[in-house]
Amino acid sequence: MPPLTFAQLGVPDAICDALTARGITAPFEIQAATLTDALAGRDVLGRAPTGSGKTLAFGIPLIAGADRAQPKRPTALVLAPTRELADQISTELRSIAGDVRVAAVYGGVGYGPQLKALRRGVDILVACPGRLEDLLAQGEVALNEVRRVVLDEADRMADMGFIPAVRRLLDLTNPARQTVLFSATLDGDVAKLTRDYQVDPVRHEVGEETPDITLASHVFWRVERADRSQVTAEAVNAVWPAIVFCRTRHGSDRVAKQLGRAGIKAAAIHGGRSQGQRTRALADFAKGRVHALVATDVAARGIHVDGVASVIHFDPPEDHKTYVHRSGRTARAGEGGVVVSLVQAEQVKDVRRTQRKVGLDEPVADPDAGALRDLSPAPVRVLEATPHDDEVAAADAPDQGRRQGSGNRRRRSSGSSQRSQSGDAQGRNGNRNAGSSKRSGGQAKSKRRSGSSQKRNGTGAKAGNTKRSGQRAAQGADGGSRSSKSSSGRASSNAAGGGGGGPSKNRTNRKARRAHLQPGARQR
Ligand code: ADP
Ligand code: MG
Numbered sequence: 001m002p003p004l005t006f007a008q009l010g011v012p013d014a015i016c017d018a019l020t021a022r023g024i025t026a027p028f029e030i031q032a033a034t035l036t037d038a039l040a041g042r043d044v045l046g047r048a049p050t051g052s053g054k055t056l057a058f059g060i061p062l063i064a065g066a067d068r069a070q071p072k073r074p075t076a077l078v079l080a081p082t083r084e085l086a087d088q089i090s091t092e093l094r095s096i097a098g099d100v101r102v103a104a105v106y107g108g109v110g111y112g113p114q115l116k117a118l119r120r121g122v123d124i125l126v127a128c129p130g131r132l133e134d135l136l137a138q139g140e141v142a143l144n145e146v147r148r149v150v151l152d153e154a155d156r157m158a159d160m161g162f163i164p165a166v167r168r169l170l171d172l173t174n175p176a177r178q179t180v181l182f183s184a185t186l187d188g189d190v191a192k193l194t195r196d197y198q199v200d201p202v203r204h205e206v207g208e209e210t211p212d213i214t215l216a217s218h219v220f221w222r223v224e225r226a227d228r229s230q231v232t233a234e235a236v237n238a239v240w241p242a243i244v245f246c247r248t249r250h251g252s253d254r255v256a257k258q259l260g261r262a263g264i265k266a267a268a269i270h271g272g273r274s275q276g277q278r279t280r281a282l283a284d285f286a287k288g289r290v291h292a293l294v295a296t297d298v299a300a301r302g303i304h305v306d307g308v309a310s311v312i313h314f315d316p317p318e319d320h321k322t323y324v325h326r327s328g329r330t331a332r333a334g335e336g337g338v339v340v341s342l343v344q345a346e347q348v349k350d351v352r353r354t355q356r357k358v359g360l361d362e363p364v365a366d367p368d369a370g371a372l373r374d375l376s377p378a379p380v381r382v383l384e385a386t387p388h389d390d391e392v393a394a395a396d397a398p399d400q401g402r403r404q405g406s407g408n409r410r411r412r413s414s415g416s417s418q419r420s421q422s423g424d425a426q427g428r429n430g431n432r433n434a435g436s437s438k439r440s441g442g443q444a445k446s447k448r449r450s451g452s453s454q455k456r457n458g459t460g461a462k463a464g465n466t467k468r469s470g471q472r473a474a475q476g477a478d479g480g481s482r483s484s485k486s487s488s489g490r491a492s493s494n495a496a497g498g499g500g501g502g503p504s505k506n507r508t509n510r511k512a513r514r515a516h517l518q519p520g521a522r523q524r
Pocket of ligand 1: 023024025026027028031048049050051052053054055056092
């Protein structure tokens, strides 16, 4: 089937003409996948890599459906993390906007022109959260007429500490709004935003997700071939839940058995096991009843479990990309994690090559499970050093204070690969308690907030539902079949039964981990 044209996807002629004038004639994948639904008013949740054309994917429906705004009362809102991005978005929107009025507001520049534009009337407002909150406080803008919201680069907004501001802003918009969210990752904070602020979103994911492995601590252990299982058992015992990667099905089965003999509850998942067996293993793992999942690379593709504390490369990855994908199973969404590579003497050279390619240069050292435990709970996410700290600072002062005030974060963002192992362990360990108590403070806060936001959204959300389901019905089965493409590979957690005993010496850690493993229970 040939790809559909913009017109066939439902894009109005005027916009098609404007696109053609810019030399844009065929939709990119994410556009082809989401335009029809977004034009019909459905919520959209999209993940696609940089440069894949997300701006037009959300921009075309915004322009096509734009409502004329009263002064200071925009009808559509795009939230973006940085002023560059806000500028890019507004420029791109203007290129197809016709007489729809688009303006951007962000920090680090004077208020004059932004106020002037708002007073004249802006239909689509592109904003960074900090400046928008300032303008709201000054009474220069109101959001109650906003019926279309786009959150662009939601993962970066989360990284930069904007989520509380984003939630406050969303709470001020019309509850019957359409909410479109684009992000490079859809887990953690972004998953929570979706849950709290989108209604039955159509989910589209393009391309493979490249995890950010700098959020984990990486260690490389020199081992004899024959000692690998024992060393793996010690590592799992120190830091679990763990995913252990093996090259072959047979190897996975064998390692799972050997771990079992060492007192670790382990389950193998690979292509040789039935779907039922795999599902059960995943559910047990997600519930904390299994401490280690021993997986081949192929089987691991379907694993989407948050709260994995460690990844162990039992067999070396085939190449650096595999290293990244395997390692990305831990330290997702702001959780800490450790990555252990077992390195035999003849593999050192390959390991060095992999390290160079992924930007690591940790030494190959003797196994040290104790140090691993210290490395494990790293509660922070890198705060990007952007040239626009003004915008960051304006967004949410208390939250930013919390983030930037942590020496721990500073240390981490200064590049994990340069640290010596022991120095790192000390630093993280020393900061651990402070970090985690901060986190629980944040948890309580965000719980309160989402509770109140739900309440506030209560009646309105219903109205939104009705309106949207009306649209959906008009749309017919098309929307439904389209959404069937969407997938949530998250491990189901409805298996019944009591908890199993964990490896010894790790009780508190285990409890904490298990709490983190409950889908939805994890904060941050
Ligand atoms: P993303 O937000 O996904 O990183 P952008 O929306 O910024 O990507 O798009 C990247 C570039 O591709 C922009 O210059 C944009 O104008 C261009 N572009 C978008 N869609 C198309 C298309 N269908 N055909 C050709 N160029 C496109
Ligand atoms: Mg973009």
